[in-house]
Amino acid sequence: MADSAQAQTLVYLVTGGCGFLGEHVVRMLLQQEPRLRELRIFDLHLGPWLEELKTGPVQVTTIQGDVTQAQEVAAAMTGAHVVIHTAGLVDVFGRASPETIHEVNVQGTKNVIEACVQTGTRFLVYTSSMEVVGPNVKGHPFYRGNEDTPYEAVHRHPYPCSKALAEQLVLEANGRKVRGGLPLVTCALRPTGIYGEGHQIMRDIYNQGLRLGGRLFRAIPASVEHGRVYVGNVAWMHVLVARELEQRAAVMGGQVYFCYDKSPYKSYEDFNMEFLGPCGLRLVGTRPLLPYWLLMLLAALNALLQWLLRPLLLYAPLLNPYTLAMANTTFTVSTNKAQRHFGYKPLFSWEESRTRTIRWMQAMDSSAQ
Numbered sequence: 001m002a003d004s005a006q007a008q009t010l011v012y013l014v015t016g017g018c019g020f021l022g023e024h025v026v027r028m029l030l031q032q033e034p035r036l037r038e039l040r041i042f043d044l045h046l047g048p049w050l051e052e053l054k055t056g057p058v059q060v061t062t063i064q065g066d067v068t069q070a071q072e073v074a075a076a077m078t079g080a081h082v083v084i085h086t087a088g089l090v091d092v093f094g095r096a097s098p099e100t101i102h103e104v105n106v107q108g109t110k111n112v113i114e115a116c117v118q119t120g121t122r123f124l125v126y127t128s129s130m131e132v133v134g135p136n137v138k139g140h141p142f143y144r145g146n147e148d149t150p151y152e153a154v155h156r157h158p159y160p161c162s163k164a165l166a167e168q169l170v171l172e173a174n175g176r177k178v179r180g181g182l183p184l185v186t187c188a189l190r191p192t193g194i195y196g197e198g199h200q201i202m203r204d205i206y207n208q209g210l211r212l213g214g215r216l217f218r219a220i221p222a223s224v225e226h227g228r229v230y231v232g233n234v235a236w237m238h239v240l241v242a243r244e245l246e247q248r249a250a251v252m253g254g255q256v257y258f259c260y261d262k263s264p265y266k267s268y269e270d271f272n273m274e275f276l277g278p279c280g281l282r283l284v285g286t287r288p289l290l291p292y293w294l295l296m297l298l299a300a301l302n303a304l305l306q307w308l309l310r311p312l313l314l315y316a317p318l319l320n321p322y323t324l325a326m327a328n329t330t331f332t333v334s335t336n337k338a339q340r341h342f343g344y345k346p347l348f349s350w351e352e353s354r355t356r357t358i359r360w361m362q363a364m365d366s367s368a369q
């Protein structure tokens, strides 16, 4: 908890504070930001775990609200010094309509920016995504690239399109005058695929493995690298950015940073096995069991079924043409921009990130029995 020797003066607001990443950001702020006076947690759905936070030295205010409602956002932000905007609709499975994804991710972000201007909140940290860059529709590899690596960022899927638009809005807002006349300072963090305690997709894949008798079948060649980053380190980066934005506004304002740590470069499936393996699952095959054209056909069939069944039920399996392209295209980052600009070093080593994730999965497993 916060060191009471330092003056507790700051009010932070975390949108999406009850999500997978948001919860880690909230907990990290309470542990690592000694200047925090009040922490506001704004989310569409509030979790019961928030109650335990209310007994500490920092005032924790929970706000059930919707980022698409401008007045709700502005009301929550009044008097806040910093906003960390993690709320978003993360949907690459066709669960929500493209319009809803746009409304939450783009209009929601516009509302946060306008609320900063209206209320005088000067510091905005936005959770963007690697998907703002790629993989692109042409499936070009992005091999250990950095923030300046040239890449043809062209998207058609609603999720990356919305994240790209929202990120652009955030960066363009840097320097706008907020209430009181001072400039807004913004920056965007681009995590690669986040993993760690609370990761729903990892849970889904684990359950799928159990249904298949403890086995998963390799679908993607081991040579395709997919960037992954531990949730604790992503949260730490958000906290550091928020903390440094005032002092280093000239360097950091309007900038983008990939989120990175020491997680190894592996294929999506091999990386998951780092956690699923110790939980008793096995990845069958050193090469993909099915030829790629057949996987594409299955993915297309899933998309067709989703469309046909839509009037009756929501059919949203993990495999669709978009997720297949994501998993099958190399996209990894290698950069030290965050270290150069604001002294970021991962808080958790790879070994610790791995151990924490495995422990969480094993606890989840034993509580299910």
Ligand SMILES: NC(=O)C1=CN([C@@H]2O[C@H](COP(=O)(O)OP(=O)(O)OC[C@H]3O[C@@H](n4cnc5c(N)ncnc54)[C@H](O)[C@@H]3O)[C@@H](O)[C@H]2O)C=CC1
Pocket (backbone or CB within 6 Å): 015, 016, 017, 018, 019, 020, 021, 022, 042, 043, 044, 045, 065, 066, 067, 068, 085, 086, 087, 088, 089, 090, 104, 108, 127, 128, 129, 130, 163, 190, 191, 192, 193, 194, 195
């Ligand atoms: N999970 C991942 O691998 C990655 C996620 N991101 C970004 O990180 C952010 C957080 O993602 P996750 O924690 O994975 O997702 P999540 O779905 O676990 O969390 C999102 C949170 O936002 C809230 N939310 C959704 N719509 C809202 C609305 N209209 N008003 C208020 N709150 C709303 C949800 O209730 C949820 O608590 C998102 O912006 C996402 O785009 C970026 C890169 C990778």
Ligand SMILES: CC(C)CCC[C@@H](C)[C@H]1CC[C@H]2[C@@H]3[C@H](O)CC4=CC(=O)CC[C@]4(C)[C@H]3CC[C@]12C
Pocket (backbone or CB within 6 Å): 090, 092, 128, 129, 130, 131, 192, 193, 194, 201, 219, 220, 268, 318, 319, 322, 323, 324, 326, 327
């Ligand atoms: C059955 C298939 C062969 C394997 C399916 C795996 C997919 C479900 C996941 C592969 C890559 C993931 C995405 C990636 O890590 C980057 C992301 C960034 C975000 O901002 C949100 C999450 C995600 C889109 C992530 C989603 C699951 C995958 C598509």
